[in-house]
Amino acid sequence: MVAWLLCRKRDSHPTGACGACESCQWLRSGTHPSLQVLPLISMPISADSADSADNQEKLSNAAKDKKSSKTANNSALKIKVDDIRNLQPFIYQGGQGMRICVLDHAEQMTIAAANALLKTLEEPQAKVHLFLISDTPAQLLPTIKSRVQQLPLQTIQPMIAVDYVTQALGSTVNREAVGTAAIEQLIQLANGAPLAAIAMAQAPWYSKRALWLTTWQALRSGKRSSVAASDYWQNQLSITEFIQLSELMLLDMRRLYLGLNELQKDVNLSAALEKYPPDNNGLALFSNSLQQTKIALQQNVQEKFAYDKLMQELACL
Numbered sequence: 331m332v333a334w335l336l337c338r339k340r341d342s343h344p345t346g347a348c349g350a351c352e353s354c355q356w357l358r359s360g361t362h363p364s365l366q367v368l369p370l371i372s373m374p375i376s377a378d379s380a381d382s383a384d385n386q387e388k389l390s391n392a393a394k395d396k397k398s399s400k401t402a403n404n405s406a407l408k409i410k411v412d413d414i415r416n417l418q419p420f421i422y423q424g425g426q427g428m429r430i431c432v433l434d435h436a437e438q439m440t441i442a443a444a445n446a447l448l449k450t451l452e453e454p455q456a457k458v459h460l461f462l463i464s465d466t467p468a469q470l471l472p473t474i475k476s477r478v479q480q481l482p483l484q485t486i487q488p489m490i491a492v493d494y495v496t497q498a499l500g501s502t503v504n505r506e507a508v509g510t511a512a513i514e515q516l517i518q519l520a521n522g523a524p525l526a527a528i529a530m531a532q533a534p535w536y537s538k539r540a541l542w543l544t545t546w547q548a549l550r551s552g553k554r555s556s557v558a559a560s561d562y563w564q565n566q567l568s569i570t571e572f573i574q575l576s577e578l579m580l581l582d583m584r585r586l587y588l589g590l591n592e593l594q595k596d597v598n599l600s601a602a603l604e605k606y607p608p609d610n611n612g613l614a615l616f617s618n619s620l621q622q623t624k625i626a627l628q629q630n631v632q633e634k635f636a637y638d639k640l641m642q643e644l645a646c647l
Contacts, residue, residue, distance in 0.1 A: 411442035436462035437469035451477040491524045503531045535575040549645035550606040556641035569633040
């Protein structure tokens with residue numbers, strides 16, 4: 331949509347940007363003067379433009395954001411109040427032509443940033459378009475949602491999603507060959523979103539689902555202490571990655587508890603639940619603990635303490 335709005339030949343290309351005009355080339359290189367994207371890591375940059383100094387610096391900064399600390403991913407996606415304030419000159423003092431602002435991961439806006447954006451949403455400028463993109467719009471402030479037009483994306487057909495994910499992954503997950511069933515499982519776990527399925531497959535925690543199950547069984551049976559389990563997992567995953575893994579496992583546990591089929595066919599979750607069946611209250615408590623840990627991590631709680639606490643609670647699940 332952004333590419334089409336900025337395309338100088340869109341009148342003759344009603345179904346999409348031409349991809350060849352000067353505006354489309356600027357967009358491809360990530361240097362379009364009429365486009366601002368937050369956070370910067372979401373700026374689209376093509377591989378063939380990476381040789382320019384500016385784009386190389388952007389790519390380098392994005393890579394640093396992804397590889398820095400264990401909590402860098404969340405930090406890199408945060409949209410802060412200063413980011414919104416820096417948009418104001420672009421919105422109100424820019425040229426007379428079309429200007430577009432894209433806020434990716436809009437749910438990551440801080441409360442102060444969301445409040446700073448309200449005035450802009452209430453008093454839109456001529457030829458200024460603001461796109462707020464979110465996979466979890468429920469996390470947006472009601473004041474934000476009441477001032478925008480919500481356009482849900484249509485569900486992607488399963489076969490198209492399977493073909494896309496298969497091509498993107500090259501039929502391998504964590505360097506292991508996978509079949510169509512494994513790809514379909516990924517898409518199911520990602521609620522039908524192909525890009526989320528690809529990100530899940532490439533996440534370091536996805537290949538450790540069976541290991542999580544083994545750890546939980548060892549904790550429940552008393553064969554392993556929570557301290558030993560915590561020390562082990564701290565060398566395997568960051569606390570943020572472990573929480574993502576745990577949330578996925580809890581999802582399937584709850585499905586089985588409700589009498590539904592498990593989504594993960596490649597781990598023996600149902601057998602584990604027969605031996606150590608958690609009650610619904612225990613699942614709810616552990617899920618709540620995961621959420622509270624996320625909040626605590628934003629307040630600079632040490633990861634070791636957070637890991638130790640989660641393992642103690644997992645032993646009681």
